Each structure stands twice: as C-alpha cells, then as structure tokens.
Amino acid sequence: MNIDRTNQEQEVLDDLLRACLRGWGWRVREAVPIKRGWMNLKWRIVTDEGDFLLKQYNRERYKLYDPEALSFAFEQQTRLHDAGLPCPRPLAHQDRVMLDSERGERFMVMPFCPGRLVPPGGASADQMYGLGRAAGLMHRLLNDGTNRKMAAGPQFRPPSREERLAHWDAVRGQAVAAGREELLDDIDTQRRATETIALTAFESLQTGWAHRDLWADNLLFDDSRVSAILDFDRLKYDYPALDIARAVLSLALGESLDATLAEAFVMGYREERALAAGELSRALQMLWYLESPWWITAEGSECGLPPERFAYEMNWLANNLGELRELVGGL
Structure with missing residues (x-):
C-alpha cells in the first residue's frame, strides 16, 4: 500500500x-x-x-x-428520484x-443505497427485465418535455469512416513504434470492422437526454429488482439507445451475447418506452463506434477491470458486427 x-x-x-x-x-x-x-x-x-x-x-x-x-445532471437526478426512479x-x-x-x-x-453489484456478464433474466424497465422509465422521464434545457445536438457525432480508418492507422503505427506487436491483432480487428460498418444505420436512432454511463458498476440490484441507478455525472443530450447498448453489453455478454438476456431487457424497456425492431443491434454498433478508440489503444489495456473488460467488449463487437441483429434475435 x-x-x-x-x-x-x-x-x-x-x-x-x-x-x-x-x-x-x-x-x-x-x-x-x-x-x-x-x-x-x-x-x-x-x-x-x-x-x-x-x-x-x-x-x-x-x-x-x-x-x-454537472449541476443540471444533479437537478435531473433529483427530479428522477422524486418521480419514482430508483436512484x-x-x-x-x-x-x-x-x-x-x-x-x-x-x-x-x-x-447510501443498499443492493449488490452484478458482475459483467452475470445478470439473470429477471434482473435484465427489471433493468430494462428502469432504463425505459429513466429515458421516458428525461425526455417527457419537462426539461426545457436546449442542446445544440447529440454529444456523440460519429466521425466519417475515413477519419476513423486514419485513426486506426495512426494507432497501429504508434504500437509498432513502441514495440507493442502483441496489440496489432486487436488494432487490425478494429480497422477491418471499420471498413464494413454502415454508418447510415445510425441515422434512425433518436436523440435525447441519456445517462451515458449505464454499466455494471453503476447498477445495484436487490434480487431481480434494480435498487439503484448511480452516477449521473455524465448525463447529457445524446442517444438514449447508447444507454441500452451499454447496459446489455455489460450484463449480457459472457463468452457470447446471451440473446435471452437481451430479450428480457428489451421486454422490460418496452413496458415503459417504445423501442423499434432492430434498434438494439444498431445501438450496439454505435456503442462500438463510440467507445472502441477509448479502449483499444497503442498502450494496451490496464490490468484488471474495467479496462480489460471494455477492451474485450470492443473486440467482441468488432468481430461480430455484421451478425449482431441475428445474435440478438432481431432486436
């Protein structure tokens, strides 16, 4: 120590x-x-x-x-709590x-909120259904018209394919220069996926206010019930679907993505808010496009969670990008 x-x-x-x-x-x-x-x-x-x-x-x-x-995020967290969201x-x-x-x-x-953390990839179907309902309620309340704060546009503005390809070329060069050849396969995987991504798929995703950090460490459960959603510091106007993708990827991805768990989340979410067919798979693609440069780098992942877990998620998504809708049963 x-x-x-x-x-x-x-x-x-x-x-x-x-x-x-x-x-x-x-x-x-x-x-x-x-x-x-x-x-x-x-x-x-x-x-x-x-x-x-x-x-x-x-x-x-x-x-x-x-x-x-940050002050606005605290105001919204207070409003969400008062409206019945577990936070x-x-x-x-x-x-x-x-x-x-x-x-x-x-x-x-x-x-202090009681409850327990669920390890990444370790949720039950009941927990995913409960989390889906909580996420749907959160998004419905955040975007119910009560909030009059204006936003210039979504926080994430996807770069062009050419920009992202140039990024991966630069990262590869940095890894070679640093003698980190063991990282090249992961970097090449990201580049190949970038060559195939259809950025037009993102155009149908709706913008709105979102939590933007809805992963395993910010979720507490009491059996199947979500006892608390935590850490609203990153709340901004963006794509609520990114919250959906982040929650599903965090808690339903083990060796592969469990379609039963993904479906349970979507069923719960639709109890509170509409979700179009195919929106989960498109959201997972956008999440990969957003986060892959954060976690696949020329320095490699730090030891332990969460960086190693996030890098694993990004590589899994890159390797399965074209089959995501089939893997999640058309969701």
Whole structure:
C-alpha cells in the first residue's frame, strides 16, 4: 500500500467530515472507503442520521467537467428520484449539491443505497427485465418535455469512416513504434470492422437526454429488482439507445451475447418506452463506434477491470458486427 496516498486520502476524508459536521451536524461513527470509479474518492459514512455516500471530486478530473452540466445532471437526478426512479436523491446544503470544503475539496453527499453489484456478464433474466424497465422509465422521464434545457445536438457525432480508418492507422503505427506487436491483432480487428460498418444505420436512432454511463458498476440490484441507478455525472443530450447498448453489453455478454438476456431487457424497456425492431443491434454498433478508440489503444489495456473488460467488449463487437441483429434475435 502506498503510505503517502493513504495519508492524503485520510486528510481529504477528515476535511470532508468537518464540512459534513458544519453543514448537517453529523457525527460520523464510521467511514468505509469504496474502491470504485476513476480518481474520485468515495466513502460510506455511518452517522446517527443514517448511512450516506460521500463523494470527493478529484481536482484534476474535475477540470474535465462542465460545472453547469454537472449541476443540471444533479437537478435531473433529483427530479428522477422524486418521480419514482430508483436512484439516490443528492443532498443539498443552502440549495447547493456540489459543495466545497475548507481546503477547497469539491464533494457531494447522497443517501447510501443498499443492493449488490452484478458482475459483467452475470445478470439473470429477471434482473435484465427489471433493468430494462428502469432504463425505459429513466429515458421516458428525461425526455417527457419537462426539461426545457436546449442542446445544440447529440454529444456523440460519429466521425466519417475515413477519419476513423486514419485513426486506426495512426494507432497501429504508434504500437509498432513502441514495440507493442502483441496489440496489432486487436488494432487490425478494429480497422477491418471499420471498413464494413454502415454508418447510415445510425441515422434512425433518436436523440435525447441519456445517462451515458449505464454499466455494471453503476447498477445495484436487490434480487431481480434494480435498487439503484448511480452516477449521473455524465448525463447529457445524446442517444438514449447508447444507454441500452451499454447496459446489455455489460450484463449480457459472457463468452457470447446471451440473446435471452437481451430479450428480457428489451421486454422490460418496452413496458415503459417504445423501442423499434432492430434498434438494439444498431445501438450496439454505435456503442462500438463510440467507445472502441477509448479502449483499444497503442498502450494496451490496464490490468484488471474495467479496462480489460471494455477492451474485450470492443473486440467482441468488432468481430461480430455484421451478425449482431441475428445474435440478438432481431432486436
């Protein structure tokens, strides 16, 4: 264990607990670190008022956020909770959700949500049906006309085939220059898939407000029921179908994509919101086109989850791109 890092994290925690005492008068009896997420620190804190999640925003990572977009995401999370979606309601202090400590740490607090994580590829049909219903409800509420915030267009604007082919050529050159020949097969797989992708398939996918991070680590289950959808930080106007693809790929892909699980998700989703035939397979294609440059790189995947898992997903999609609709039973 890195002693300096441990000491730094303890200093951050002590600072945030002082802020909680000032803001809510809480006396914290226990603080348990939650080792999930990238760079941001999280704790489950046990108080006389209940259990809460304390989330610190890493100063370097915070530079990647748009504070106005983050504030809007918190507003929508609050609205979704109040409308019945299983998600925690952010706590506000003096009408603010994003708070600052004495030492300048940015943080937020939410009720701690019970439930368990389902490992990637490890969901049951009942869990997928429940997740489909929750995702459909979330998308229906987010796009019910209540939100008047204007968007210039979807967050993801697919680059041309020529741009993406040039990208893979550049990545291949970087891998060769770095002596990482073991990565070339994966890079070549992505390039071959790019040569065959029909970008016109994306034109039928509807734009709208979406969670944009709906994967296994942000979902808690209580048996078959979704007990909480977490982490709305990336919520933006984009393609809701990308949420569908990300959830199905995360929880239904083992050695192959389980069509029974995909169908259960779609059945649940259609209980709340329309989903056209073939939309799942098109969404999976778009998800691959969006995410493959993130996870297939000249540096390779970092050890462990989630990078190795995401790289596996991108390679599986690239290898099966032309058969996706058959593999998911026409969904």
